[in-house]
Amino acid sequence: MLEKEGHKIETQVDSEILAHLIEKFYEGDLEEAVMKALSYTEGTFGIAVMHKDEERIVAARRGSPLVIGIGDGELFVASDVSAILNHTKKVIYLNDNEIATINNTHCVIKNLGGEILTKKVDEIQWTIDTIEKGGFKHFMLKEIFEQPKAIANTLRGRISDSGVKLSLNFNVKDVKRIVITSCGTSWHSALIGKHFIEKLTRIPVEVDYASEFRYRHPIISKGDLVVAISQSGETADTLAAIREAKLQGATTLGIVNVVGSTIAREVDCGIYLHAGPEMGVASTKAFTCQLVALLLLALHIKQGRGEILDKDLLADIQNLPQLVEKTLNDGKTIFDVAEEFKDSKDFLYLGRGINFPVALEGALKLKEISYIHAEGYPAAEMKHGPIALVDSSLPVVFIAPHDAMYEKIISNMQEIKARKGKIIAISDKGDEIKNLADVVFQVPSVREELSPIINILPLQLLSYYVADAKGLDVDKPRNLAKSVTVE
Ligand code: AGP
16 A cells, blocks of 8 residues: 555565554644554554654554653653663553653653543652562563463464464475474474474474584475574574575574564564563573464464364463463472472483473573583483483472373383482372372373473473572573573
8 A cells, every 4th residue: 555655665674664654644743643553553563653843752552561751851752661760760651552642741641542541650669670570589580470471472463263373474385394493492492393383284394403403514405494493583503504594595484582683684584472581591481482483383384274273272372371370370389399409419301292392491491590410301211221310319300291191101200219219290180190209290281282381380490499599690590691692
């Protein structure tokens, strides 16, 4: 519409389209033009608009936070209180579909229908530090408990009872093979993504450490979709892997949290997590949001190939934020377990199938913030060597959902029990294994596709409480950086 009316569109960025739309409606009143333009929009936005001929700012939001700061002879617009707390403690929070027009002395807030609203001015009692941690002791704990909201943001505007909606500019019918390349926690989510995509689409998926992929002269062809998963979007190995894949003619897709990061800008298309900033070095909310994004991608491909989506699966995914909230709120009991095991020298984490990568991720969480050696293993692999490690001093964490392999993991548990290993079990069938496990953390029963997102939650809390009980710097563990931008 805009191009037909002579607007010269330079990019694919939705912010630019919005600017042209406001220009289309501008007849000397910026607030009115913004209001009209926003009635054409769908999805999430948090915007501040200025016009060179007007001494005011017009701000509006839907799904992305905006706050107005009331200073002394000055007013502010920001997406988070922590950005303006050094200037004023008086703030007005905008709600969805509200528009604020401010100059240096006044603020008028209306709904998108133009009615003037009266809003309460809040007085912030917190300091910058507690604001940023939201009252939690560490960023990591805040981010663990932010997961219901973060997952809701990853899902926002992308799923309904009738299907999924992702704007990805590649033809799903052309995809013959998918390669997922990433590092660390993002590699663990890739392993789970393989289960989702192969089960739902029957397209073969390969998963590779980015640091290995980029040097093994990978065989990539035009029909390949190469997916990079990266919270920071700046991991050097993952960026190099994507560049290698593009050189060889693959279509590249990024699953990234940091908007505008290098990987996000270099891939052909992508899915932003919208999980919000993740400050703790140990990745938590980004991991579960990556899994949600991978599930959406698998459904997007299936839907795009004309296949019917399971309505119960769509409903269960939409209910995830509530399920995650419930699991976390039941998580207080993990605190006592942490006290009991915090002086252990080693841990083993065992899982099967889609939950084997959850064992890997649980082990990584523990070792990177508590410095206790921990290993994740496929439960059935124990008899091929590692079971020699088991004695009464070794805590063994089992991820034991009541799925198709439940009986097998119970026999794996019996093998450990027979050798006096201490068993910590994560299961939706807590009662049945109380006689086998020393500690059972009961989680809600969910379908297989959602079980990794639920089962990782108590393991995140276990690693946090153990590290905190040891008095360690949970948010900034030794030797680690939040984003590994070097090789
Ligand atoms: C996870 O807890 C670690 N901080 C680390 O393994 C991280 O997942 C890895 O460095 C990859 O980072 P990225 O997702 O930003 O690419």
